[in-house]
Every structure is written in C-alpha cells, then in structure tokens.
Amino acid sequence: MAEVIAATRAMAAALALLSAGEVVAVPTETVYGLAGDATSGEAVARIFEAKGRPRFNPLIAHVGSLAMAEELAIFDPLSRRLAEKFWPGPLTLVLPLKPGSAIHPLVTAGLDTVALRMPRGFAAGLIARLGRPLAAPSANRSGRISATTAAAVAEDLGERIPLVVDDGPTPVGVESTIVKVEDGRPRLLRPGGVAAAEIEAVAGMALARSGAAADIEAPGMMTSHYAPGAAVRLNAVETFAGEALLAFGPQRARGAEQALAIRNLSERGDLREAAANLFFHLKELDRLGAAMIAVEPVPDTGLGEAINDRLARAAAPRDADDDNE
Numbered sequence: 001m002a003e004v005i006a007a008t009r010a011m012a013a014a015l016a017l018l019s020a021g022e023v024v025a026v027p028t029e030t031v032y033g034l035a036g037d038a039t040s041g042e043a044v045a046r047i048f049e050a051k052g053r054p055r056f057n058p059l060i061a062h063v064g065s066l067a068m069a070e071e072l073a074i075f076d077p078l079s080r081r082l083a084e085k086f087w088p089g090p091l092t093l094v095l096p097l098k099p100g101s102a103i104h105p106l107v108t109a110g111l112d113t114v115a116l117r118m119p120r121g122f123a124a125g126l127i128a129r130l131g132r133p134l135a136a137p138s139a140n141r142s143g144r145i146s147a148t149t150a151a152a153v154a155e156d157l158g159e160r161i162p163l164v165v166d167d168g169p170t171p172v173g174v175e176s177t178i179v180k181v182e183d184g185r186p187r188l189l190r191p192g193g194v195a196a197a198e199i200e201a202v203a204g205m206a207l208a209r210s211g212a213a214a215d216i217e218a219p220g221m222m223t224s225h226y227a228p229g230a231a232v233r234l235n236a237v238e239t240f241a242g243e244a245l246l247a248f249g250p251q252r253a254r255g256a257e258q259a260l261a262i263r264n265l266s267e268r269g270d271l272r273e274a275a276a277n278l279f280f281h282l283k284e285l286d287r288l289g290a291a292m293i294a295v296e297p298v299p300d301t302g303l304g305e306a307i308n309d310r311l312a313r314a315a316a317p318r319d320a321d322d323d324n325e
C-alpha cells in the first residue's frame with residue numbers, strides 16, 4: 001500500500017524513488033500526476049503498468065525550466081512566447097522532438113513530437129532537484145477520472161505504487177490545455193486549465209479547433225508515424241534468411257541463426273523491460289533495411305497487451321495516406 005506523505009516532508013523520499021526508476025504520485029496545479037523519469041524506459045513502462053493503460057498513449061513530459069525544455073524540443077517563436085507567458089502553469093505545448101533529445105521514445109509513443117509543460121507547486125521543485133524531466137499522466141487508473149486529491153489517488157492506485165505526495169486538493173482541478181503550433185498557427189488539441197481566449201490574446205489570432213480531440217485519440221495517426229519501413233510479421237515461430245528478428249525471452253525461433261540481426265526485447269522474458277525496449281529495438285532493426293522484421297510471440301498479459309497493441313499497429317497494412325506524412 002502506498003505511503004501518503006505531506007508535501008512539506010516528502011521531497012527526499014520522492015527524489016530517492018524517482019532516481020531509482022520508481023513511480024510517485026505528485027501534486028501539480030491541475031491534477032495529481034503519476035510521475036516517472038521521462039528519460040528511463042523502465043520508469044515510463046511502470047507508469048503504463050500502474051495505470052493499466054490498454055495501450056501506450058503519448059504522455060506529457062514535465063520540465064523545470066524553459067532551458068530544460070529547449071534541450072528536449074524545438075521551439076518556434078509562437079510556442080516560445082506562449083511558454084514564456086503561461087509557464088509555469090496549465091499549458092502543454094506539442095513540439096518537434098530535438099535530435100538527440102533525452103526523452104525516452106515510450107513517452108512519445110514513437111511520435112516525432114513531444115508534449116511539454118512546466119507545472120507549478122511540488123512537482124516543479126521536484127524536477128529542479130532531480131534535474132531530469134518527469135513523464136506524468138493523470139494519477140488515475142485508465143478509464144477513471146483524474147484525481148485531484150491524494151486520497152483519490154491512494155484509493156485508485158494505492159496498491160500499485162509506493163508513494164503519494166499529499167499537497168491537498170489541486171488548485172486547477174482540470175488537466176492542462178494542449179496546444180500545437182503548426183506553420184505559425186496555434187491549434188487547440190485539448191481544452192484545459194488555461195482558457196482558449198487567454199491563449200488567443202497572447203497569440204494575436206484564433207485557435208484552430210477542427211478535428212482536434214479526434215486527432216489526439218485517432219489510432220491511425222499514431223499508426224502512420226509508428227509504422228517501420230520494413231514489413232512486420234507477428235508471432236513468428238520460425239525465421240527465414242534475410243529477415244531481422246525481434247526476439248522475446250530466453251528461447252529463439254527456429255532458424256534464428258539465419259537472421260540478419262536479432263534484438264531481444266527481454267532476455268529474461270520480463271514484460272516491463274520489453275516495453276521499455278520496444279521502440280528502440282524496432283527502430284534499430286528497421287534501420288538495417290531488412291524487408292521483413294519477424295517478431296517472436298509476446299504474452300498478452302500485463303504490459304504485454306500494450307506491447308502487442310503497438311506491434312499490431314506496426315504490422316497493420318498501411319493506408320495510402322500514410323505515405324504522404
């Protein structure tokens with residue numbers, strides 16, 4: 001059962017857990033977040049595991065300063081102006097990932113953009129001390145509403161996480177507003193803690209809204225970004241010459257010695273480790289230029305469900321549209 005510690009006394013415990021790759025529920029000004037080191041695949045995998053997310057949705061990475069944000073993503077002039085005006089605060093900006101960005105690909109679900117925000121309160125001090133960004137979705141089980149008190153977090157996730165930091169009810173109480181600037185024009189992806197009109201006043205123009213909510217959730221969007229160049233063959237019990245092999249566990253598919261290259265998601269068959277490795281390994285095998293990536297079976301339990309969901313997307317037939325991305 002999670003320990004619930006008052007924010008005034010919780011800093012050292014929270015830092016120790018996060019440094020060890022654990023997850024901690026922390027207050028932000030919007031809702032409680034389930035935080036983990038955004039540069040550690042295993043920490044991020046733990047977040048998905050605790051939330052029971054059926055698949056890997058991209059998460060918001062929380063930063064402690066604009067300087068930290070600029071190391072992770074590329075700011076256009078309008079996004080920088082919005083950050084200067086509303087950070088710290090309940091505004092999330094979707095930005096292109098910077099090459100070499102420390103953000104783990106599990107945070108972005110393999111997208112080439114990252115959602116960044118600088119929170120207020122306990123989380124801000126925590127990130128400054130940790131010196132690393134924190135990935136944090138709302139601290140509730142998947143399919144339930146966001147938690148705005150420590151008690152609500154403990155009730156929902158208490159059996160799955162070690163620590164809830166209690167700073168009373170969150171002041172904003174709804175999640176952050178999500179905005180993406182495209183070709184100099186801001187688009188509202190999710191309404192939230194900063195009113196659209198406030199953003200429009202700073203931007204000096206109206207927020208585009210068409211299809212916003214649908215786009216965030218649309219599986220097709222992530223499928224197309226995520227699809228490797230190679231074809232993907234799932235549940236492979238045999239490998240053929242010239243294929244690349246994405247392996248799982250200690251035992252190899254027949255003919256593995258013919259594979260162009262092998263990457264193992266988890267030698268010891270650990271699904272959390274496999275989730276953390278998934279995007280790295282797939283991309284690496286894809287880079288070799290094999291026509292086919294054969295994937296050994298991954299059990300569909302726990303995080304395996306999310307892993308198989310992403311693998312199925314990677315293996316799905318491509319729409320004609322996808323080639324235009």
Ligand code: TXA
Nearest residue numbers: 030032033058059094113114115136137138175176216
């Ligand atoms: O106030 C908040 O934003 C809270 C606190 C904890 O910071 N966090 C939160 O996170 O609401 P979550 O994971 O429940 O929602 C994140 C939203 C999702 O709708 C996701 O699709 C979107 O952000 N998102 C993340 N990365 C994205 C990206 N690269 N492009 C488009 N949408 C993205």
Ligand code: MG
Nearest residue numbers: 137138146175
């Ligand atoms: Mg949520």
